[in-house]
C-alpha cells in the first residue's frame with residue numbers, strides 16, 4: 291500500500307502523530323506485587339481473562355481510593371489490555387471513581403420509596419454534616435433497601451431508617467473511627483413479619 | 488393472613504448462613520439426591536412441570552427456558568442475576584443475606600439440568616455485605632465438595648464465581664449482564680440470538696433470578712405436584728414480595744401467589760400511615776404501570792391478574808403512594824431514574840427519557856400547559872416497543888399510566904406551580920419550586 295500515490299490534500303495533517311495505544315509492559319508500571327497476584331488470581335477464575343476487568347478495577351480502587359491513571363496502567367499491564375480499555379469500563383460504572391474522592395463514602399438514596407420518606411432532606415443533612423470532613427456524600431438511585439427508607443450506604447454498609455439528625459452523628463463517628471449507627475444497621479434488622487409462625 | 492414461608496423459612500436464625508446451620512435444617516440433601524440419583528432430564532422435567540415462573544421481571548417459565556439450551560458437547564453456562572436494581576425491589580438481598588446456601592444449592596441443581604460447568608452470580612456492587620456472605624458460603628460449599636470437580640463422585644464439575652458489578656441498573660438486563668460479565672461496558676445486545684442459544688462467551692447460557700433459583704431445591708425435594716399446591720394455576724408457588732413506600736411495616740413478606748393485594752398492603756405491611764389513605768401503587772417495581780387504589784387493592788396478587796389489569800407483577804415489589812404523595816413528582820422521580828440509567832445505545836430510549844424528564848420538570852415548575860401533557864403521553868407511546876431492550880418501556884409504561892390516570896392532578900400541579908412562581912416573582916423571592924438538580 292505504501293508506494294501508492296497519496297493525494298496530499300487528503301493525507302497532510304491527518305496522519306496521526308501518536309501511535310495507537312499499546313499494552314504497557316509490567317516492568318514499565320511498577321505494579322505492587324500483592325495487587326498483581328490478586329489480579330492474576332481473579333483472571334484465573336474466568337474462562338476469559340477479560341472478565342476480570344471490573345474485579346481488577348475494584349482492586350485498583352481499594353488500593354488507591356479511586357481508579358488512578360497509574361493504577362489503571364498497572365492493572366492493564368497485568369491483564370494484557372490497554373489502559374484505555376479499562377478506562378472505558380471504569381467510566382461506565384457509577385461505583386468506580388475516575389476522580390479522587392474522600393476516604394469515607396456516603397450514598398444517600400433519593401429514589402421513589404426513600405423520597406417519599408424524606409430521602410432528599412437526609413441527603414441535605416449529610417451534605418451539611420460532611421462540610422470540611424473527609425467524607426464524600428452523593429445522592430444515589432435505589433440501593434435495594436426501600437424497607438429501611440430513608441436510607442444510606444455508609445462505607446458500603448446499609449443503614450436506615452435514618453432521621454436527619456443521624457447524619458451529623460454518623461459523620462462524627464466516621465471521623466472518630468467509631469462504629470457507625472450500630473442500632474440502625476440493616477444487618478441487625480429482623481424480618482418484618484418476625485420468626486416463623 | 489399469615490405468610491407462607493418456603494424460601495424464608497427459618498430465615499430468622501442467623502445460623503442458617505453457615506453450611507452447618509443450613510444442613511441442620513436439611514440443606515444440601517436435595518443436591519445430594521440430584522447428583523447421586525437423578526438424570527439431567529429428570530431434573531429438567533420436574534422444573535418444567537412445576538410451572539415455576541421467573542421472579543426477575545418477565546415471569547417466563549424457568550423449566551421451559553432451561554429446555555431451550557441445546558444439548559451437546561459445547562460449554563454451557565449458568566448466570567444467576569443478582570443485580571436487583573429496580574426501584575422498589577429488595578427481596579434478593581434478603582434471600583442472599585439470610586440464606587445463601589439455598590441459592591448455591593439451587594444453582595448447582597439448575598446447572599445439572601442445563602448441563603453447565605461454569606456458573607456465575609452477578610451481584611450488584613452496592614450489595615457488599617451480601618457479596619461477602621456469598622463469598623464465604625461459596626468457599627464452604629467448595630470445601631464440602633458441593634462445588635468443584637467430581638461433585639459427590641458424580642463425575643460432574645461445577646465452578647461457581649461470585650462476580651460483583653459496579654453500579655449500573657442496565658446490567659440487570661440479561662444480555663447487558665453477559666457483556667458486563669465478559670468484562671465490557673454493560674450494553675444490551677440485539678436479540679435474537681437469545682442467551683439460551685448464544686450467551687456468555689458465545690455459549691448457551693441459562694440466566695435466572697436469585698429467587699427463581701432459590702425455589703429449585705424445594706421443587707426437586709418435594710416434586711412439581713407439591714409445588715403446584717401453592718399459588719394459582721398460572722402462578723404457582725410463593726413470592727417474596729417487597730412492600731415499601733407509605734406503609735407502616737415496609738419489608739419482605741413471603742406469600743402464596745394469588746392472595747388479595749389488600750392483605751399484603753394492609754394486613755402484612757400494616758396499611759397506610761396514621762390518617763392517610765392509599766392513593767396508588769406500583770404492583771411490580773417502578774417499571775410496572777401504577778394502579779389506583781380502586782383498581783388494584785382487590786386484585787389477586789398474581790402474574791395473570793396484574794397483566795389483565797394492564798400492569799405487571801414484575802419483580803414482585805409493591806411501592807405504595809398515599810394521598811400526600813404528588814403523582815407528578817413521583818412520575819418525575821421515576822423518569823429521572825430511567826434517564827440516568829439509560830445506556831444510550833438506542834435513540835427512542837436515550838432521547839425519550841431525556842425529553843420526558845425535561846417535560847415533567849416543566850410540569851412541576853408550572854411552565855407547562857395542559858397540552859404538554861398530551862406530548863408527554865405521546866412520547867411514551869413512541870418509546871414503547873421501539874427500543875433495543877425493555878428499559879425504555881420500563882419508563883414509558885409507568886409514566887404513561889400516571890399521566891393517563893391522574894391527568895387532573897397533573898393539571899392542578901401545573902396551575903399551582905404557576906401561581907406560586909407568579910407570587911414569588913411579584914415578591915422578588917428566589918424560585919424554590921424548581922425540581923431540577
Ligand SMILES: Cc1cc2nc3c(=O)[nH]c(=O)nc-3n(C[C@H](O)[C@H](O)[C@H](O)COP(=O)(O)O)c2cc1C
Pocket residue numbers: 540541542543544545546547549568569570571572573656657658659660661662694695696697699700876877878881
Ligand atoms: C433494564 C432491565 C433491568 C433488569 N434488572 C434485573 C435484575 O436486576 N434482576 C433480575 O433478576 N432480572 C432483571 N431483569 C430481567 C432480566 O433481563 C431477565 O429477564 C431475568 O434475569 C431472567 O430471570 P428469571 O427468568 O428467573 O426472572 C431486568 C431487565 C431489564 C430490561
Ligand code: SF4
Pocket residue numbers: 657675828829830831832833834836837874875876877878879
Ligand atoms: S432501551 Fe435504553 S437501556 Fe436499553 S439498549 Fe436502548 S438505550 Fe440502552
Ligand code: FES
Pocket residue numbers: 399400401402403404405431432433434435436437439441574575576
Ligand atoms: S428507594 Fe431508596 S433504597 Fe429503594
